Amino acid sequence: MPIYHTLGRIPRKRHIAFRKPDGGIYAEELVGHEGFLGTSSLLYHIHPPTTVKSARRLRETKYEADGDQTLRHRHFLTARAKKGGSATLDRLPLLFNQDIAMLYVEPDENDAHFYRNAQADELVYISKGKGVLETSYGQLPFWEGDYLIIHRGILHRYRFDLNAEQPKLVIFESRGHVRWPKRYRNEFGQLIEGAPYSERDIRRPTFVDPVDEMGDFPILVKQYDGINEIVLDHHPLDVVGWDGYFYPWAFNINDFEPIVGRVHQPPPVHQTFQGDGFVVCSFCPRPYDFHPEAIPAPYNHSNVDSDEVLYYASSEFMSRKGIEFGSITHHPDGIPHGPHPGRAEASIGAKYTDELAVMMDSFHPLKVAKAALAIEDPNYHKSWLQTQHAQFNPPTS
Numbered sequence: 001m002p003i004y005h006t007l008g009r010i011p012r013k014r015h016i017a018f019r020k021p022d023g024g025i026y027a028e029e030l031v032g033h034e035g036f037l038g039t040s041s042l043l044y045h046i047h048p049p050t051t052v053k054s055a056r057r058l059r060e061t062k063y064e065a066d067g068d069q070t071l072r073h074r075h076f077l078t079a080r081a082k083k084g085g086s087a088t089l090d091r092l093p094l095l096f097n098q099d100i101a102m103l104y105v106e107p108d109e110n111d112a113h114f115y116r117n118a119q120a121d122e123l124v125y126i127s128k129g130k131g132v133l134e135t136s137y138g139q140l141p142f143w144e145g146d147y148l149i150i151h152r153g154i155l156h157r158y159r160f161d162l163n164a165e166q167p168k169l170v171i172f173e174s175r176g177h178v179r180w181p182k183r184y185r186n187e188f189g190q191l192i193e194g195a196p197y198s199e200r201d202i203r204r205p206t207f208v209d210p211v212d213e214m215g216d217f218p219i220l221v222k223q224y225d226g227i228n229e230i231v232l233d234h235h236p237l238d239v240v241g242w243d244g245y246f247y248p249w250a251f252n253i254n255d256f257e258p259i260v261g262r263v264h265q266p267p268p269v270h271q272t273f274q275g276d277g278f279v280v281c282s283f284c285p286r287p288y289d290f291h292p293e294a295i296p297a298p299y300n301h302s303n304v305d306s307d308e309v310l311y312y313a314s315s316e317f318m319s320r321k322g323i324e325f326g327s328i329t330h331h332p333d334g335i336p337h338g339p340h341p342g343r344a345e346a347s348i349g350a351k352y353t354d355e356l357a358v359m360m361d362s363f364h365p366l367k368v369a370k371a372a373l374a375i376e377d378p379n380y381h382k383s384w385l386q387t388q389h390a391q392f393n394p395p396t397s
């Protein structure tokens with residue numbers, strides 16, 4: 001995350017004694033990736049972050065693939081997903097490969113435990129709901145349309161406003177570091193003119209007073225494809241200050257400024273994030289292509305080296321046959337996809353789209369999780385036939 005940020009109190013120089021009022025020394029902790037060479041932050045704790053009272057393996061989370069590997073287009077309806085539970089422990093796995101996993105949850109409770117994913121960055125799309133993310137780096141309020149970028153190793157806890165709309169979260173677990181696309185930045189790291197968002201659109205944590213409290217504080221750490229419980233002897237949110245480049249942040253999809261053209265623009269103009277082995281794009285409300293004979297609907301395409309997944313985040317699609325709010329389509333490498341019957345013709349002359357969708361393109365094939373079969377529309381792969389799903393209108397991806 002190439003914006004330097006600092007909150008709370010820190011000493012004048014790194015790695016020198018930073019005294020507490022009682023004369024003791026605050027415990028310094030460097031949190032960063034790529035072995036001291038990637039982005040990092042330096043945190044100052046009241047208590048050392050190492051005082052573990054106990055450790056145990058709670059559960060396995062390795063994703064199990066659908067045994068039927070028949071190549072076909074897939075469609076999942078998250079409205080059919082089991083509701084409730086914890087935002088961190090009751091996620092429904094949908095699709096995954098070695099680089100990326102996509103999960104879904106509609107939590108109805110706030111976790112007592114803190115959580116940290118040690119094996120993946122988490123990119124969380126808040127499709128519905130609002131609340132506050134408590135973290136070692138301060139608080140990050142979130143609301144509908146937010147992407148929360150919670151890099152690996154960042155301790156956090158969701159505090160949903162349970163009196164507001166039912167939270168609906170789409171989670172991407174990334175083995176690599178989630179970042180801004182390189183082409184949006186200049187050699188100094190600043191977002192360039194013409195990028196679809198700027199530093200002003202990036203929301204960073206705000207400071208909260210540290211908690212100095214002893215006791216048993218469970219932290220659930222996802223590592224080795226399982227949940228591990230580490231019990232600390234003190235409250236983990238005991239940071240008096242920090243600085244650096246490694247921290248959780250938020251970006252709202254409605255702050256993405258669409259790039260439009262006279263004729264159909266390809267999905268890379270919608271790119272929002274870069275990972276290792278995948279990209280994430282945002283399809284936002286925008287004017288359609290303005291050549292008088294332009295076909296705004298996407299042309300048929302074969303992505304010969306990527307799978308394409310779309311999460312439909314707008315009620316705009318609710319009235320359309322075959323698709324609904326919360327639908328997820330998976331168009332795998334190996335079969336072309338494109339507009340449904342009649343849609344290309346019908347789109348000519350259209351001036352504007354209200355679509356809102358999150359797309360993840362993976363560069364290695366995705367597997368469908370066995371758990372996702374319960375929410376699948378099994379006939380979707382036949383929906384391009386003239387007699388099926390005639391009104392279906394996917395975003396212009």
Ligand SMILES: [Fe+2]
Nearest residue numbers: 301308337397
């Ligand atoms: Fe596509």
